[in-house]
Amino acid sequence: MSVEPRDAALARLYDLDLAEDPGDLDLYLALAERTGDPIVELAVGTGRVAIPLAAAGHHVVGVDADAAMLDRAQARAAAAGQGSARLTERLRLVRHDMVAVHRADLGPSLADGAGLAILALNSILLLADRARQRAVIATMGSLLAPGGIAAIDVWLPQIDDLARFDGRLSLEWLRIDDETGREVIKQAAAWYDDASRIVTLTTIFDEADPGGAPRRWTRSDALRLITADELSAFAEDAGLIVERLAGDHDLGEFGPGSERAVLIARRP
Numbered sequence: 001m002s003v004e005p006r007d008a009a010l011a012r013l014y015d016l017d018l019a020e021d022p023g024d025l026d027l028y029l030a031l032a033e034r035t036g037d038p039i040v041e042l043a044v045g046t047g048r049v050a051i052p053l054a055a056a057g058h059h060v061v062g063v064d065a066d067a068a069m070l071d072r073a074q075a076r077a078a079a080a081g082q083g084s085a086r087l088t089e090r091l092r093l094v095r096h097d098m099v100a101v102h103r104a105d106l107g108p109s110l111a112d113g114a115g116l117a118i119l120a121l122n123s124i125l126l127l128a129d130r131a132r133q134r135a136v137i138a139t140m141g142s143l144l145a146p147g148g149i150a151a152i153d154v155w156l157p158q159i160d161d162l163a164r165f166d167g168r169l170s171l172e173w174l175r176i177d178d179e180t181g182r183e184v185i186k187q188a189a190a191w192y193d194d195a196s197r198i199v200t201l202t203t204i205f206d207e208a209d210p211g212g213a214p215r216r217w218t219r220s221d222a223l224r225l226i227t228a229d230e231l232s233a234f235a236e237d238a239g240l241i242v243e244r245l246a247g248d249h250d251l252g253e254f255g256p257g258s259e260r261a262v263l264i265a266r267r268p
């Protein structure tokens with residue numbers, strides 16, 4: 001097995017982990033059709049959302065703090081761009097803390113603000129506390145042009161999920177990574193602290209070439225849980241008008257049993 005830097009391996013394994021489609025792309029494509037460009041995606045990761053938006057003809061700026069995730073996004077965009085004219089010209093990737101980013105950090109296309117600002121797939125939970133979660137929504141508001149839309153999607157674990165977050169290690173999946181040909185096993189343990197509302201998630205990936213020595217990669221993430229009420233309040237604090245608080249990616253009604261909150265808010 002060749003030596004691969006840890007951050008590059010974790011970016012590759014992030015994509016393997018997301019082999020099951022979260023089912024949110026149609027939502028962002030529909031919103032982009034409605035709002036027009038430019039689009040900014042905070043916490044763009046490896047480009048799972050941003051690349052299809054650029055492939056559909058949109059101009060997208062993606063922001064992420066992790067250089068290895070951005071390198072992978074760039075490589076994926078270049079590969080996708082072979083079948084889609086000028087895709088890489090429509091996607092700009094910027095390394096920055098998503099809370100502290102300003103229009104001026106994102107290049108001339110953002111000078112007049114974005115039509116759509118996206119914070120997808122629970123990324124807001126990676127911000128350590130309530131203040132930073134509130135601040136990132138204010139940042140989204142500041143990046144939007146008047147009339148622009150912010151879309152934030154977050155997981156809302158239910159009481160029985162939280163009860164299982166007691167540090168037990170469980171086998172999540174065994175997959176073949178087509179990129180490397182290696183068999184990969186993912187195990188995870190979650191620990192929930194009610195006082196801080198933080199889930200500490202430890203993830204272990206074991207992989208090996210057929211007949212080769214195994215290699216283990218571990219990561220630990222702290223997820224600060226947020227409620228749908230907090231999400232709406234933070235949007236209002238940012239001067240945004242909540243258009244819809246939905247319970248799924250089809251913008252179905254939000255209710256007590258909803259496992260997600262999808263907030264759509266407009267800058268007046």
Ligand SMILES: C[S@@+](CC[C@H](N)C(=O)[O-])C[C@H]1O[C@@H](n2cnc3c(N)ncnc32)[C@H](O)[C@@H]1O
Pocket residue numbers: 042043044045046047048049063064065066069096097098099120121122123126127
């Ligand atoms: C769950 S992934 C989401 C990636 C992508 N949006 C998607 O839907 O597949 C979260 C991303 O947030 C990034 N991230 C975490 N904290 C960040 C911060 N403070 N500023 C910018 N990016 C951050 C991580 O590097 C990671 O790429």
